[in-house]
Amino acid sequence: MDSPFLAVLAAIASFFIITIIFSFIYIVCRIAKNPRRVLANRRRTRPIRSNSLTSIPESQLFDPSLNKIEMVDLVKATRDFSPDLIVGDGSFGYVYKAHLGSGVTVAVKKLGADAFQGYREFKAEMETLGRIRHDNIVKFFGYCATGSDRILIYEFIEKGSLDHWLYDTSSTGDASAERFPLSWRTRVNIIKGVAKGLAFMHNLDKPIIHRDIKASNVLLDADFEAHIADFGLARSIESSHSHVSTQVAGTMGYMPPEYFHGATTVTVMADVYSFGILMFEVATSRRPNLPIKDENGKEIRLVEWGTRMVLQNQEMKLLDVHISKDDLNTNEVSEFLKIAMLCTKEIPKLRPSMNDIVKLFEIQDETTI
Known part of the structure; x- marks a missing residue:
């Protein structure tokens, strides 16, 4: 058999072999693709998870x-x-x-x-x-x-947030509304209202922890009565005043120290701490998340500065300079700030309950009559 003929046979054989190989590869690929398509179809027909706003009736x-x-x-x-x-x-x-x-x-x-x-x-x-x-x-x-x-x-709460009144911010709400420094009597009354609201929440059959008590979440009506708002971080708790949380919640400056020590169980005492910070803020018109320079030029937190001034019997120097002195009672200011100190104790169990705080204010009212 001559060489040209053998060459043609070899070429034909090679063509068929290559065709068979490619056909095999194509069939394998098709088979391999089918499971993926089925899986994809299954994925597309799975119920959408609850983070979809429209997936659950x-x-x-x-x-x-x-x-x-x-x-x-x-x-x-x-x-x-x-x-x-x-x-x-x-x-x-x-x-x-x-x-x-x-x-x-x-x-x-x-x-x-x-x-x-x-x-x-x-x-x-x-x-x-x-x-x-x-x-x-x-x-x-x-x-x-x-x-x-x-x-x-x-x-709709007419006067807007307490934050706006403490700092005279007018970027939101009715910018044309008259704003003036809150009197001491009004500030105390606002704090009493917040205390009553929190005491109510904490003593429900299923207590509610607000977890974000701060000046911007306190709204004031036409008579400057306080209304706690924004329950977006709030949690109802089943057991005795505790809630297990996987993440820190709240606003810097108001959050209790246990949040930063790795505590995963949140209790009503977290609200009590934030309330105490709010008391210092209402008295001083200073933001809790901004440092304050002490007499030595050292930057400290509002709660540290406030506690130090009370222990040094310099409570009156703490107060917002815009507060009229006409209705100020030194003893009442001192008692007010001592309650704030109790609320901001480092150890949660040393803080009073909101019911106890309401009673302390009632006793204060009786002694000032």
Whole structure:
């Protein structure tokens, strides 16, 4: 057999062998792809996890006894969520002043569409604020949940937050509203209102820990009565005044020291500490998250400075310089700040309960009459 003929046979044989090999590889690849497609299809048909705002029926998410307000009514009340009606903002979203068809003026708190943390706060407020009523806690009127929109509706509190009045901030709310330094009597009355609201929460059958007591979360009505607001970090607790948390919650300057020592069990005493910080803040009009320079130029925290001044019997030097001296009583100021010191004890069990604090204020009232 001549060489050219053998060469042709070899070429034909090689072609068939290569064709068979490629065909085998193609078939193997097709088979390998099928399981992935099936898996992909399975993944696409799995139930969406609960972090999706639209995956779970509302009946499973919200207490059916809560008042649901329709989106069409809110759109009308807020003029389609007009920026002109914004009276507050935060990580949650924006707060709008609105007038419902019933004539009631409300605060409409709208969750940002991409704020998953805000959604968790929404749930927390629904599960806590939605089931309680007290004169010193902001009233919850209802909610709206449509598609990815999550909205909470509260009573509108005329004077805005305590933070605005302590620091004369007017970037939100009614900038044209008259602002003036709060008198000592008004400041004490505000603190008493916060104490009563917290005492109520802490003594429910299922106690509620607010976990973010601060000046911006205290709203003031037309008579400067205090209303605790923003329950986005609040938790109801099953056992005796404790809640296991996997993360630190609150605002720097107000958080208790145990949070920074690795404590995972949060108790009502965390609120007590934050309340004590608020007392120092109300007396001094100084922000707890900003350092203060002592007489030696050393930077210290507000609670350290306040405690030191009280122990040195220099309470009057602590006070906001804008407070009128006309209604100041040295003994009353001293007792007020001593309560703040008790609340901010480093060891939680040494702090008084909110019920005890309310009683201390009542005793103080009796002695000053």
